[in-house]
Amino acid sequence: SAVISQKPSRDICQRGTSLTIQCQVDSQVTMMFWYRQQPGQSLTLIATANQGSEATYESGFVIDKFPISRPNLTFSTLTVSNMSPEDSSIYLCSVEWLAGETQYFGPGTRLLVL
Amino acid sequence: AQTVTQSQPEMSVQEAETVTLSCTYDTSENNYYLFWYKQPPSRQMILVIRQEAYKQQNATENRFSVNFQKAAKSFSLKISDSQLGDTAMYFCAFKVVNDMRFGAGTRLTVKP
Numbered sequence: 001s002a003v004i005s006q007k008p009s010r011d012i013c014q015r016g017t018s019l020t021i022q023c024q025v026d027s028q029v030t031m032m033f034w035y036r037q038q039p040g041q042s043l044t045l046i047a048t049a050n051q052g053s054e055a056t057y058e059s060g061f062v063i064d065k066f067p068i069s070r071p072n073l074t075f076s077t078l079t080v081s082n083m084s085p086e087d088s089s090i091y092l093c094s095v096e097w098l099a100g101e102t103q104y105f106g107p108g109t110r111l112l113v114l
Numbered sequence: 115a116q117t118v119t120q121s122q123p124e125m126s127v128q129e130a131e132t133v134t135l136s137c138t139y140d141t142s143e144n145n146y147y148l149f150w151y152k153q154p155p156s157r158q159m160i161l162v163i164r165q166e167a168y169k170q171q172n173a174t175e176n177r178f179s180v181n182f183q184k185a186a187k188s189f190s191l192k193i194s195d196s197q198l199g200d201t202a203m204y205f206c207a208f209k210v211v212n213d214m215r216f217g218a219g220t221r222l223t224v225k226p
Contacts, residue, residue: 031212042205042216043159090157100211101147105159 002027002104006093010110013083020079021109023093028073031096033103034066038089046091049076083113116141118208120217127196128225134181135191135220137206143167146210148182148189153219154202162204165189196224 007022023032032049047055047068055068070076080087090110094103117140127133139148150162165173165182172180177194193200201224206217 033214042218045214048212092159094159100209102149102161102164103209103214104161105151108157108159110157 002097004093004095004104004106006091006106006109008109009107010112012112012114015084015113017083018079018081019083019111020077021091021093021111023076023078023095023106025074025095027097029095029097030073030099031103032070032076033094033096034068034076034078035092035094036089037092037108043092046078049078080111083111085113087111088113116143116208116210116213116215118206118215118217120206120220122220123218124221124223126223126225127193129196129198131196132192132194133196133222135193135204135206135222137189137191137217139187139189139206139208139215141187141208141210143210146208148180149207149209150178150180150189150191151205151207151216152200152202153205154199159205163191193222198224198226200224 003026005024034046035043037043045058046061047057049055049068049070051070067079090108092108093106119138146167148165152160152162163173163175163178179192181190203219205219208215
């Protein structure tokens with residue numbers, strides 16, 4: 001079965017700094033997504049990462065705060081910019097091999113902002 | 115807008131027994147997918163089971179089965195012969211095209 005990896009697995013950052021999270025899949029996928037899971041909460045979709053074009057952001061999330069890249073069909077990055085303690089969350093990438101069907105998740109990145 | 119409701123924030127079950135987790139959803143769509151995901155303390159979201167709305171037959175995966183009631187918009191998960199490794203958060207999810215919504219989750223504890 002395919003492997004979805006995320007780097008880093010966890011990090012502790014100072015407020016005002018930025019962190020880039022990588023999501024790598026070992027086979028080409030159609031769709032890639034980024035989610036945020038705040039402590040004790042469910043998952044909230046941040047954006048759909050579009051290959052070769054700007055990401056599609058959900059309401060409440062903006063490109064300046066969460067820039068996303070997807071240079072090819074196996075890789076995407078999410079940057080959390082100008083971090084504050086409220087950004088402390090788990091960030092998860094997910095993928096679909098067939099568009100509109102099952103999403104599979106990476107292992108997540110646990111971020112703590114001090 | 116699609117919504118997903120899990121009314122049981124926490125549940126517990128004795129090892130080897132059976133437990134049922136509830137999920138209801140609201141949609142005007144006719145074609146969609148429903149999922150149960152498991153999130154153990156390691157935080158990785160693991161697909162447990164999937165149901166296509168057009169299929170009347172309930173999905174099963176080993177010890178996991180669902181009771182899908184389309185008219186009632188209900189999608190419960192039954193775990194048989196519960197094991198200690200089943201201890202996790204369980205999220206019900208609804209998906210139509212690229213719009214995926216998650217419930218608030220049910221924390222399941224399996225007791226020895």
